Amino acid sequence: MKKIILVVFLLLTSIGTVEEVSARSIKSVKDTLEVFEHQELSLKQAIDLAYPSALKWNKKAQLLQAINIDLDKPGKSIGSDDKRKNWNVQFGVPDTNKLFLVTIHKGKID
Structure with a gap:
């Protein structure tokens, strides 16, 4: 009887942990998408944003290059x-x- 109670307790604890981790992952994805839409992107963020479109185009698509095309900031900035x-x-x-x-452009695919 003690073993059954222990097993049930462990199952309930692990299910609660999985749900909490899943909720955090979903929130993280939503936060990342908001960053994409409203701010400048890092190289990795730009690639992460572009990759789904490329895979939709061709499932074998692989990254060749990513180039910054900002010309609006003067000099060393x-x-x-x-x-x-x-x-x-x-x-x-x-x-x-x-x-x-x-x-x-500005966090959105043209």
């Missing part, structure tokens, strides 16, 4: 905070000449 408003992210399909370009 360009890239000083590692975030930019405008990006070109290019994907390709291995062993083909297929290319896919995703242009991002």
